[in-house]
Amino acid sequence: MDKRQVKDKIEQLSDKLNKYSYLYYVKNEPVVADSEFDKLLLKLRKLEEKYPEFITKDSPTQRVGVKIQSRFNKVKHAKKMLSLQAAQDREGALAFDKRNRDKLQLKKLEYIAEPKLDGLSVELRYEEGVFIQGSTRGDGLTGEDITTNLKTIRSIPLKLNLKDIKHLVVRGEVVMFIKDFNRLNKENTQSNLQTFANPRNAAAGSLRQLDASVTARRKLESFIYEVIEVSDREFKTQKQVLNFLEDCGFKVNPEARLLKDIDEAIKYHDTMEKRRDKINYEIDGVVLKINKLEYNEIMGERSTSPRWALAYKFEPRKEMTVIEDIVLQVGRMGTLTPVALLKPVEVGGVTVSRATLHNMDEIKRKDIKIHDRVKIQRAGDVIPQVIGVDKRARSGREKDFTMPKKCPACNSLVVHEDVYYFCSGGIACPAQIKEGIKHFASKDALDIVGLSNKTVELLYEKGLVKSIPEIFKLTKDDLLKLPGWKEKSSDNLIKAIEECKQATLSRFIFSLGIRHVGKHLAEVLAEEFKDIANLKKVTKEEFININEIGPKVAESIYDFFKSKNSLKMLDGLLETGITVNTGIVEGKLQGLTFLFTGTLIKYSRPEAQRKVESLGGKVSGSINDKVNYLVAGENPGSKFNKAKAKPSIRIINENEFLAIIK
Ligand code: IVH
Secondary structure (H helix, E strand, C coil), rough: CHHHHHHHHHHHHHHHHHHHHHHHCCCCCCCHHHHHHHHHEEEEEEEHHHHHHCCCCCCHHHCCCCCCCCCCCCCCCCCCCCCCCCEEHHHHHHHHHHHHHHHCCCCCCEEEEEEECCCEEEEEEEEEEEEEEEEEECCCCCEEHHHHHHHHCCCCCCCCCCCCCCEEEEEEEEEEEHHHHHHHHHHHHHCCCCCCCCCHHHHHHHCCCCCCHHHHHCCCCEEEEEEECCEEEEEECCHHHHHHHHHHHHCCCCCCEECHHHHHHHHHHHHHHHHHHHCCCCEEEEEEEEEEEEHHHHCCEECCCCCEEEEEECEEEEEEEEEEEEEEEEEEEEEEEEEEEEEEEECCCCEEEEEEEHHHHHHHCCCCECCCCEEECCCCCCCCCCEECCCCHCCCCCCCCCCCCECCCCEEEEEEEEEEEEEEEEEEEEHHHHHHHHHHHCCCCCCCCCHHHHHHHHHEEEEECCHHHHHHHHCCCHHHHCCCCHHHHHHHHHHHHHHHCEEEEHHHHHCCCCCCHHHHHHHHHHHCCCHHHHHHCHHHCHCCCCCCHHHHHHHHHHHHHHHHHHHHHHHHHCCCEEEEEEECCCCCCCCCCEEEEEEECCCCHHHHHHHHHHHCCCCCCCCCCCCCEEEEEEEECCCHHHCCCCCEEEEEEEHHHHHCCC
């Protein structure tokens, strides 16, 4: 074969295999035997090995991760990823419908309804019909690039079935089927690895694997439901969007229905709730969306959710079981939380063996005793709760739980404030230290991938990491001595630790675990004080002067930066070579917010948005008080009229915009 023939052959094989995959994974209509598929795949792999220059991005061989990444790159989303407003009951759903109809002045309104999947939202980007990038939700504006991992999901097409789509961005959900989740947990238990609390966490854990071959081994499924950007197509309804997605080759939820009014939508919800246990994956409600897209435009969006969609939730799942014991969990700040150890029980396919009891007051109020038969509830991601005691089932063997005088982890005295109990051990308490280290490495803090809670426990028990700065003293040899740690996993963790040293100031502040300082306040402090050195000098009053900080929080931050122990930890950290950058982009559009409507000629919408952001400006998705400029392209939408009513917003055309960013 000459090179041209090889190239053609590779393309032919790719197309054939992609078609077989589609029929098998999306349509559930296999047309060839597995052995035939494997034979063709092997043939293709061999050809590609010999002629790597002809490997295409959509080759089926690229589904199994070839590249191990050290960290995920950040990806700006084409448009902010919104959440959904929720209704817990029928009244909530009726109120949603009434609000819509009042605004649209209609008697009846059609909805598209589909299951609300309890998975992970993802964004997929196709250029010239080929899958080129996929990302996680992240903070809604920026996610993580998990392209390699997403390629291992067979129902995500590497190439679109429609030939003429130049540019396409879609969103959907990745889930793990309950049977695959149970199998994974069983395997993990056998190999002494951490198990996942629910299929959602398992799906998330599987997608955020730096080694995509691990993702490939975990079975994941995708359902796509939204088109964010598309070239050469216009849609009038959600139904058309779903049909288009199906034509492209995506897996669209087969339970999606077009319903003629809210009564039908409520019936759909009730039927799905009854059928919930027969569905292979976790759903926690149904999503209702107004079918006609012109109505969606009119309804518009709030800052975090569209007005045209609703998550109409199911009742949380409940089961009966027995409390075998009540133990205390010691938190990062020393808070002692009573936890019920349950006789394991299946709640909607997921085994539950622990439930939080919150605090002593809750135990008293619900009159919970050890050995009680209790009703427990599990709602998606929330930690299972005990909702009531079956007092008729009491035998006299039940025992009250009493708060011990000493911390179970370090024997320090337990102190008491309102309904909360604390260990007074501080840095002498191993449980508090371990929790602090776990927090430091967690996703929203310094995000040290590979330093899982389980690994932190192990490193602490072995005496290898007994404080946060000691993370940075770990060597590959230390890790190789741990059970189950191999070359690759050790290298990856050492690399992840090295890379986390380039931290943004807000993440760094959050990672310190200052009482009352969550992600948002950490961002506020970073923006306000720009440097750790400055934070050490700030007075209590200066903290209180910041809008979002009250006296209690100010005191906690102040105390942290004056405490000998925290300063020792900070110095220890800075000595490891951590460099903290302010994360603030300097640029000519600093402090300015832009909003776009209509079609731009010179730039695509995402390009224009990226341009603004690269110059330090912000882009808003809707009209609000922060918007300074509305850039109106051709055929502007409803935002144009709304902006006219706000004198603070300057409306400019594309040429004026180009002049500003020049
Ligand atoms: S439509 C506003 N449809 O639920 C965006 N979302 O709790 C419209 N979700 O962010 C989303 N199943 O990630 C839509 N069938 C479904 C969904 C769904 C799950 C997720 C989605 C959203 C989150 C909100």
